Amino acid sequence: MKIILGDNQFFGINHIDLQKGTMVKQEFDNQNKIVSFIKDALNIGMDGFMMNSNYQGYEIISKETFSSEKEIHYSIPYAHKYANMVNENGMMSLLSHVVKNTSMTSNIISGTKLLSSRNLKNLVPLAVDLEVPKQLPKGSYVYLQNIMTDLVMGLGRIDLLTYFIDSVRKKGYNPGLITLNPIKLRKELEDVGANLQDLIICFNVNNVGFNVFPNKQEIEKFANAQHSFKKMGMSVFASGAGNIPASINYIKELNLDYVVFGTSRIENVQSNLSGLKS
């Protein structure tokens, strides 16, 4: 099982304690502190790190270099940027933003197709092109954030997720889907015969059942079953609500390929890593 450093602590996200999230964010008030923390975590044995395509995340991946032996797991999009765009200028502003801001080459190919066919599938490669920095090393993982994965699934357009998987592969990366509905996602992807060989599905799993959907028991079965795709557990410490040693023992019993966790303390990285690897 590979252990990946999460990025929630850098951006003030804590699903249990919102105030704690904001306080921790202040500890990472500049990019150097974030980069230095990631490098320290990789040096003590973490297998890689997760980074979202928000303003800071995009810049870190564009400007910094990390050991080629370590994995970069990059998630797109930065949903709040688009939510604010819709709040300020309406739904159509999203479409024009993507078309206006992607590269000329992508626009000639997919943008033209999008305008002529009006099929949203042609938006997918443009969005990948817009959100993934060119400097992201090939072979890295590119995930779709759960707000998008689950929305697309809810809309009944699972084909858009298979286009996402293909678009990521075409750019030389490995695809990932973050979801809070992994069982439904697996079923729908398998129903359309999607190629899931190099895919990672990332989902919530923890021993207290916090934000685990549809429920803890079904997710345990899902985690322990054999699948053609890889499985990554997130929220494994239930945002601090779970007992750490009990959480680690629980996670180690599951059949996961990856675990991602976030913390703002390097000593916690060390102790969690030792616990998970032992």
Add this chain to the structure above:
Amino acid sequence: MENRLRNILIYGFGRMGLTHFAILNSLELDFNFTVLDTNKKMVAILRKNFPEVTFYTDENKLPQKPFDLTLINTPPHSHKQLLSKVTKRGDSRIFIEKPFGGHLNYSSNENYENVFIGYVLRFNPCVQWIKSNIVVSNIVTAQGQYVSGTLEKKPKGWRNGEYSGVLNEMGSHIIDLLNYIIGMNNHKVIKSSMKSVVSDVDDIVEAELQVADKKIELFFNWVSHETRKPVFEITLELKDGSRIVFDQQIIRITKDNQLVEQITAADLKGTVPFYLRGIDFTKQMQDLIGPADNLSTMKEALTVNRIIKDILNS
């Protein structure tokens, strides 16, 4: 679950329309969806991408047969007018996004029992715990706040006008929660202040109200750059000196500055068959197609609007 509400009409396919559609669509209950949105460019794209949904851009072309369930997710200035049309047509159950026309819609005496307003935070597990466990007569004071970074630039269209503002769009959630938990009838605004920072309407609002024997303090800010996700917090002070502070994820009960009890969303173990944007969004839709026993009624929403109007006019 038996599905009695088969034919669903959705007015407005923006963020909220999409969210409700995606959740209902995922409940696998064999719904027939019809969508009306006046944005012709967007509807042309939607028709191409969602062939199983019937789209209209012109209200007059909608079928005249009543719908089983109608969701109105349009901007607030159209809420009253659309409600009048759908009740005339005889639609069975009607859901209107908050704030049900906002503070300009406060004087209606109508009270349809089949009309519900989308105050989604009611369905948050922490709010439900408070509703079930706190005795209203024990509450002495309440403070409610909602802080977000929703607006970064001056918004366009109706969002920069009198139907918008932090009170109508964010504050209404908190006022509804206080109304839901403790009741806010017979309120009196003691003092209030407002600031425009990014938009031309209220961006930051502070107010103090008296509701019967209870003092209520409110603070709303939707231009906070410190805040990534919207954060609400309500504090209740009880007669016995204890203090209850709760938000979306955690409830802390203290007395004499000592923590008495802490309950987190993890302890409450909320679960839904399909998750999108929060447990509360799915639970709201489940209640809408089910017993409708936690949704805001039309009468409750009008109380919220009257409070907003009185704060703005004070």
